[in-house]
Amino acid sequence: MNECGYLDADIQPACDALPIKGMETRIFILNFEDWLNATVTQGATVDIISAIALASTKEAYEAIVPPNFPKERYTSEKGDSGYAIYTHEIDVLVEPTAEGKLFAKDAGRGRFVVIAEKKAKGTDKEDAFDVLGGDAGIEGTITYDSDANDGHIAITIASPDARESGPPKTFFNTDYATTVAALEALLTPAA
Helix, strand or coil: CCCCCCCCCCCCCCCCCCCCCCEEEEEEEEEHHHHHCCEEEECCCCCEEEEEECCCCCCCEEEECCCCCCEEEEEEEECCCCCEEEEEEEEEEECCCHHHHHHHHHHHHCCEEEEEEECCCCCCCCCCEEEECCCCCEEEEEEECCCCHHHCEEEEEECCCCCECCCCEEECCCCHHHHHHHHHHCCCCCC
């Protein structure tokens, strides 16, 4: 059993799956309230989520963003209790169309959970998807400058302050194909 704040295992580099920087272009976004009302199943450890079942009529939304732009970050700071608390953050770009502006407006008004795919997926692609904002949700801030970001709207979706209990959790169910299918199923409203 891992005592809080104490290491209990060695860390070895996975030489056959060295990290690759960057994110893929597809992200899944869930309204935070829908996340709170979902059935979220823990995987092999508390840092892995193996299933998400949304309540009836609820669904996730998909954003396809330009390549090489999505950037995920998380940081920690010591809380008043002495334990680390975390901030989760992801940057995305959307086109400045009416649809893109509506997305930006909604991102600036709500709270979300984002599931993002990393380029560094692990040896068996078991580390491909990170879940950001699962504890407290993340919120959007919008920046538009017609001379920056190739004319796209930049949206940073981040913890409003350090509220997360740890780094982003991993979403993984059985294998990569099953995991992708489970995420894509979230895009259809639950029966």
